[in-house]
Amino acid sequence: MAEAVLAAPAARRSDWPFLLCYALAWAGATAGYGPLLTLLLPLRVAELAGPAAVPWLATLTFIGAVSASLTNxxxxxxxxRTGHRRAWVAVGLVLASALLLALPLATTLPGLIALLVAWQAALNMVLGPLAAWAGDCVPDRHKGVLGGLLAFAPAWSGAVGAFVTLPALHGGPGVGFATRVAVLALIVVLSILPLLLFGPRLMPAQAPVVSAAATAPCAPTPTGPVRRMWLARLLVQLAEATLFAFIAYWFLSIDATMHPATMARIYGVLLALSVPLALLVGHWADRRVRPWRPLALLAALVALGLVIMALAPGKAVALAGYALFALAMAVFLALHAGQTLRVLPRPDRRGRDLGLFNLTNTVPSLIVPWLAVGLVPTLGFGALFLVLATCAILASALLLSIRQA
Known part of the structure; x- marks a missing residue:
């Protein structure tokens, strides 16, 4: 019923402007936390904590992840509940920007943690409703392309991170941090503002379904595909979280002379290549109306890349395996995000359900350290990669078992 509403000519004319504005907004929101948590915050913690930076950063990261999960x-x-997304995104953007600008004012670690938790809560006032907004307004015929456009977000986040860490923005302890977070806040606001100004004001996909649900509250909903999509993403995210945390150590294990700048360039090139690839695969899935096959194939390619990395006889083959893994992973995560909107059974609970899906991004961070500590010291990275490849194969099988179109 919702699809019929979205198939109207007016909705068709508005599809692409919304898709592009939404992709820019999502990329901006991603840039709001990526560079801060991976680059700026560790440097600030080091300034304040000195030799105790690592345990403080671990504590801060854990508390922030819990805050982000619950508030999302x-x-x-x-x-x-309110039936609107725009107001929540706008208020969250104002609060998150203000708290981001306030972070440099924290001169103690407990104060920094308190501000960070508040900032995480405000940022997720943007991210939670923003994720659901796409489900409200993007019809199934564009879910694949939407996923492809979402692949732009990690690449944009990396570019923003490189920009805000330029030496020209460094003004000494504290001052440099303040300048950088101010630039970051401005980039985020400018990225999200077009969607707030020109995006649709209503939730056209929701009203008909809400009405149907109200008249038949006990009607069954297709929870099978939802559970399989959730578990498949969790299994694949285990591999992504592991490589995100330990990739530098693995690079050094295959080439002890590899410079961090070389690692960053390899990762950046692969992220850039994933954007057109995700758009092509997403467009194919939309044209053929086969959303699960590309996801299943990509999960299998993730597994193949991990197997190559585990068994590679030398550096060249290992890097080729990593390239396959990284490309397949980036495209999988982007397309999965778009196709998740296809299977959620209740548009009137879309924001809450997407928040539960967001747990697949945070739960792996609690599992990965124990998995790595249990395997790498005794059996090496090869054993870890083979375990993760098994998880990815299971994810591929789960996706192939979905029959809902």
Whole structure:
């Protein structure tokens, strides 16, 4: 019923402007936390904590992840209840920007943690409703292309991270951090503002379904595909989280002389290549109306890349395996995000349900350290990669078992 509403000529004319504005907004929101958590925050913690930086950063990261997980669900649910997304995104953007600008004012680690937790909550007031907004307005015929456009977000986040860490923005301890977070806040606002100004004001996909649900509250919903999509992403995210945390150590294990700048360039090139590849695969999935096959194939390619990395006889083959892994992973995560919107059974609970899906991004961070500590010291990275490849194969099988179109 919702699809019929979105198939109207007016909706068709508005599809692409919304898709492009949405992709820019999502990339901006991603840039809001990526460079801060991976680059700027560790440097600030080092300034304040000195030799104790590592345990403080671990504590801060854990508390921030818990805050992000819970508030993403809460704000998504709140936007479901009110029936509007724009206001939540706008208020969250104002609060997140203000708290981001306030971070340099924290001169103690407990104060920094308190501000970070508040900032995480405000940022997820943007992310939770923003994720659901796409489900409200993007019809199934564009879910693949939407996923392809979302692949732009990691590449944009990396570019923003490189920009805000330029030496020209360094003004000494504290001052440099303040300048960089101010630039970061400005980039985020400018990225999200077009969607707030020109995006649709209503939730056209929701009203008909809400009405149907109200008249038949006990009607069954297709939860099987939802569970399989959730578990498949969790299994694949285990591999992504592991490589994100330990990739530098693996690079050094195959070439002890590899410079960090070389590692960054390899990762950046692969992220850039993933954007057109994700768009092509997403467009194919939309044209053929076969959303699960590309995801299953990509999960299998993730597994193949990990097997090559585990068994590679030398550096060249290992890097080729990593290239296959990284490309397949980036495209998988982007397309999965788009196709998840296809299987959620209740548009009136879309924000809350997407918050639950967001747990697949945070739960692996709690599992990965124990997995790595248990395998790498005694059996090496090869054993770890083979375990992760098994997880990816299971994810591929789960996706192939989905029959809903």
């Amino acid at each position: 669900i809460a704000w998504g649910w709140a936007s479901d």
